Amino acid sequence: MKDQSFDRAKDNVSHANLRSRRRFLAATTAMAATVAGGLTDLWGDEGREPGSPLRPYGERSPFEKTVRKNSRPGQLSGTGSTLTPLESLYGIITPSALHFERHHSGVPMIDPDKHELLIHGLVEKPIVFKMEEIKRLPSVSRIHFLECSGSSASEYQGDPAPTPQQTAGLMSCSEWSGVPLSTLLKETGVKPTAKWVLAEGGDASRNARSIPLEKAMDDVLVAYGQNGEAVRPEQGYPIRLIVPGWEGNINVKWLQRLHVLDQPAMTRDEAADYDDLLANGKSYRFSFVMEAKSIVTRPAGGQRLAGPGAYEITGLAWSGRARVAAVEISTDGGKNWRKAELQQPVLKNAAVRFRLPWNWDGNDAVIGSRCIDESGYVQPTHEQIVAARGTHARFHYNGIKWWRLQKSGELTYA
Numbered sequence: 001m002k003d004q005s006f007d008r009a010k011d012n013v014s015h016a017n018l019r020s021r022r023r024f025l026a027a028t029t030a031m032a033a034t035v036a037g038g039l040t041d042l043w044g045d046e047g048r049e050p051g052s053p054l055r056p057y058g059e060r061s062p063f064e065k066t067v068r069k070n071s072r073p074g075q076l077s078g079t080g081s082t083l084t085p086l087e088s089l090y091g092i093i094t095p096s097a098l099h100f101e102r103h104h105s106g107v108p109m110i111d112p113d114k115h116e117l118l119i120h121g122l123v124e125k126p127i128v129f130k131m132e133e134i135k136r137l138p139s140v141s142r143i144h145f146l147e148c149s150g151s152s153a154s155e156y157q158g159d160p161a162p163t164p165q166q167t168a169g170l171m172s173c174s175e176w177s178g179v180p181l182s183t184l185l186k187e188t189g190v191k192p193t194a195k196w197v198l199a200e201g202g203d204a205s206r207n208a209r210s211i212p213l214e215k216a217m218d219d220v221l222v223a224y225g226q227n228g229e230a231v232r233p234e235q236g237y238p239i240r241l242i243v244p245g246w247e248g249n250i251n252v253k254w255l256q257r258l259h260v261l262d263q264p265a266m267t268r269d270e271a272a273d274y275d276d277l278l279a280n281g282k283s284y285r286f287s288f289v290m291e292a293k294s295i296v297t298r299p300a301g302g303q304r305l306a307g308p309g310a311y312e313i314t315g316l317a318w319s320g321r322a323r324v325a326a327v328e329i330s331t332d333g334g335k336n337w338r339k340a341e342l343q344q345p346v347l348k349n350a351a352v353r354f355r356l357p358w359n360w361d362g363n364d365a366v367i368g369s370r371c372i373d374e375s376g377y378v379q380p381t382h383e384q385i386v387a388a389r390g391t392h393a394r395f396h397y398n399g400i401k402w403w404r405l406q407k408s409g410e411l412t413y414a
């Protein structure tokens with residue numbers, strides 16, 4: 001019988017991609033042949049001595065130096081944000097130690113044995129859950145990206161950031177484990193008049209956001225696991241909300257209270273902040289969804305290519321509105337576009353790794369990517385965003401990011 005799924009997969013790989021892959025393979029074979037001559041030197045006595053002892057908790061190699069960077073150094077200690085070094089990542093998962101951070105008043109140190117989650121308001125039976133009770137409930141694990149809506153904010157004002165980390169490092173992607181929020185709400189019994197759920201964090205800022213009940217009952221997680229171990233203190237230990245595809249701020253960390261309401265609470269975080277100020281002085285309010293976005297992470301600003309030849313263009317794409325359908329790459333500033341290959345599986349509300357083999361001819365190039373999701377939404381250009389929203393906005397910037405490659409091999413922002 002004809003294998004339909006194979007046919008579909010084949011269709012995704014364009015002939016242009018196949019041709020460039022063949023050229024890429026030819027070039028790398030030539031590189032391998034030159035290296036082979038020196039191979040024997042690698043088999044000396046090095047590495048025959050016993051290595052370091054075993055250790056109870058793993059560390060990366062001391063040769064690996066990449067770190068989160070403070071986005072606004074000099075701020076009050078504990079408050080502010082650090083950025084994920086997107087250019088150093090492989091695949092789609094952000095190692096927990098490199099997950100971006102955004103705290104309004106530092107990281108509280110919470111003892112899980114003492115931590116409680118209160119659900120009250122328009123419910124049949126208010127309940128205080130202890131951590132051990134939450135962990136006894138049926139759990140799920142899902143891969144989701146998290147992006148602060150302030151990510152790439154400086155690009156609005158035409159102040160382009162010079163590296164992937166500096167422009168889009170307020171985005172990370174993890175496997176989150178926990179209990180669906182709907183399970184907890186069903187335990188308490190939600191009254192028919194309920195329409196919103198206010199979630200409040202247990203840090204000094206008491207970051208609090210209202211979530212429409214429909215979303216709360218749909219795919220929101222009360223997460224205690226991150227990439228296979230407990231959520232890190234910086235990410236909300238012992239529990240946080242994961243609100244798939246929605247702006248970072250609503251993903252309340254150190255979750256301690258859920259108040260079921262018939263209207264949004266209009267907290268400071270949603271009434272005085274996290275709205276999109278337009279050119280006419282009005283604002284979009286409750287613009288929760290993080291729209292389709294992508295970024296080429298290699299070759300990208302801050303890097304240097306050794307010389308003309310075979311390279312892989314790679315990066316990350318994501319969309320909070322619908323699954324990523326395609327990513328297109330241009331190396332001539334948007335005149336021509338080619339479809340990148342998407343690493344499977346492509347998951348809803350997760351980052352997607354894209355790749356395209358490329359042969360650099362040594363001339364100037366302007367490299368960028370655009371994400372298209374299954375709703376048909378196409379990642380806009382900077383000019384399109386500014387035309388729609390002006391330059392006063394601070395949130396939800398998702399314009400195409402260009403990198404300029406000069407003949408010297410140097411890459412800067414375009």
Ligand code: MTE
Binds near residue numbers: 146206207234248254
């Ligand atoms: N929750 C609490 N309680 N306190 C906070 O400061 N910051 C919010 C959100 N949840 C915050 C919070 C913001 S603005 C963002 S972008 C995300 O958490 C960042 O999550 P992360 O630090 O795990 O990356």
